[in-house]
Amino acid sequence: MGPNQAPLFPIRVFKISLYYSVFFYLFFLIFNTSFTIMGVDVGDFLKQYLGAFFGVYLSTTFKVFSVSLFLHACLFTLVNLVVSFWKKLNPRWYVLVGIVFLIEVLALIQSMIQFPQIYGEFFFFRYPSFAPILYFLTDHISPILPSLGLFLFLCFVLGTVFTKLLQHKTKESFFAVLHVLVLGLFHIHGLYWLGLVYFAFIFWQGNRYQNVHIKTYGILLVLILMLYLLPSFWIGISSLRYSQVKGKPPIFILSADSLRYDKIGFKVNGESITPNIDLFQKDAFQFHDHHTTIPRTFPSWTDTLTGKYAMDHKIRDMFPSPEEKQRIGTSSYPTIQQILKKIGYDHFAIGSFAADIFPRANFGFDAVYAPNFNARIMTVQRTAETQIFLLPFLVGSWFSGGMYLEELNGLSTWGDGERLTSRFRQLVKERNQSPYSITYFSSVIHFPYTPSYPHYKRYTNPNYYGKYKYLKFVDPTDSNLPNTDEISQIRNLFDSAVYAFDLEFGDMVGYLKEKGIYEDAIIILTADHGEALYEDIHGQGHGEHLRGESVTHVPFMIKFPKSSKFQEIPKNEREFTGITSSVDLMPTLLDYFEITETSEYPGKSLLAVLGEKDWKEDRFVYAETGIWFSDVGNHFFQKQRIPYPNILSLHQVVPEEDYQIMITDPIYRETIAFSKHRSIQNSQYKLIYIPTREGVKFELYDRKKDPLNQANLYPNHPMASKMKEVLYKTVVKWESASLAGEYLIPSSLSDINENL
Structure with a gap:
């Protein structure tokens, strides 16, 4: 060790972490890279843009590797720190590697049990012979066990450095505590670039930390601890800027992709799969025959938020051209958010992978907490998914985390609702009862139906072992009908996903009640479309046809503020059986806020029929199919x-x-x-x-x-x-x-x- 190297963090430790990162990155890149997504060969697709945008692929690889290097540098320095404090010597490289490898295996086990869907391609398409490992883990081990092992390691690290600090109060012990806290701060916020710069700095400075006065370390320690508390403190301070405005209640549009109407109150073994929604509907007006205008997410939401048909505004599929999407938000096609902005409302959107439509057009949100979708992001996802040891850290299995690569928020297999409801609670805490709206859009019910542990076990057959055990792989090139057991499993997965969303819904409504906002808010429950689940010859999915009730018939409920005259209507008179449409939301809200309509809308205000059972006239509603993704099959x-x-x-x-x-x-x-x-x-x-x-x-x-x-x-x-x-x-x-x-x-x- 050179004279200028820090005894706690020698350069050799960083070299070991570098070699370790390179080895496993290349290993998984070679043996776990696939040109299939859910079994669909996208090799031709990748060739079309990777050749023209090879720089994008290189930058993506560098980005993912940088995250891997930072995380491994953190683990190796922490392990070296603890061993050095206890053994008073530099541990051999294979000791460090063995301990880090064990930590990563524990994190991987925890992650595979918590989110087995993320690893579905690995176990069912790339290496199906390994699937029994996943079966064993999810059948017999709780994620609490590996989490406990990881927690004990973390406690051991913190206990060691703080014990040494209390015992000796040396500059070395102060520096070790600061080092651990700084790494934790970087990890929580996903600041891997700043973390790599930090590592470069401490290795460059070497043992110069001995020149820092011990009182300075004390001040730095207090500052670092304050940075941990800063986000909560800032939300508390920021909330003082917002106050309640009479007649402008908070608006919450709580929705889930693919939520079918008939699943509300649906019973399995005598128990409803939506207990929280069932409770909410007692306070709300329920529209029993509500239909979406188009069973595809992007055009459906555009219809709902503009109040116009897709055939009018021209966003008719998931991949609109620049000319088409630029029409949204113009004077001819303003959204609900843009109109309410004029009377003082701010607007926010929260969602998981299917909510990637919100950043792609001008819907009028002040902030969008949802993933985007493009070829660059998809490249990041495919690259990161190859790194099996890295994924647990990227999806938060290692104590928070989950913020390193924002592109992973768009993973269709990451059905963790907690990360969405957490953002919801933060916004509500900050904005309280001021004029604002939150459009919350969960994707857990959208195929591949990915509720996290333990919800994927809720209604599924524990004795089923096949490729649909944890999720429904979607292959548009395969038109074969699943067998009876597989169809039953897929439907049970869907019900489990509905139950998982109901828990998200209950979490949000419960928080609104806790904060005293529920009674004074407008709360809307709906969905963008439904889902066919092999009823008759209808297949599975949405957007391909209009037969049956499952793809366009969705729930729609509205709860008004307690001060509203509509809340005086008896609860037994709040069920409307007449047919309604998703384009009715715009005229309904315009009517509620007494905003004069400057454009003709195809929908109707529903305020006029509150307390009624049906329309006085014979009403008709329109719908159309989406784009057909596949051109094969016998459907x-x-x-x-x-x-x-x-x-x-x-x-x-x-x-x-x-x-x-x-x-x-x-x-x-x-x-x-x-x-x-x-x-x-x-x-x-x-x-x-x-x-x-x-x-x-x-x-x-x-x-x-x-x-x-x-x-x-x-x-x-x-x-x-x-x-x-x-x-x-x-x-x-x-x-x-x-x-x-x-x-x-x-x-x-x-x-x-x-x-x-």
């Missing part, structure tokens, strides 16, 4: 549709739009719009318009007698001609569509833009 909707290429062939990565994945070809966009199935329905009947190469086909179903839509009543039923007329009038009006025979011809985007 009925594949046979009924006008074909176009699958999404891997349609998309483009657009560097100018932050490497977003978009469908920019105007011919494809017009083909997608022309090919959509459309429906109009009232409380009794549903008519579906289906354009094919052989002509337009129609299906008419009795929703009450035939909820699975198996018996086509078209064209002989008396409602057939009336509903067809309503559908055509609706599309012609809101899309400025024209007719070619029975085909609806959408207006082009360029024509619409000229009229904005």
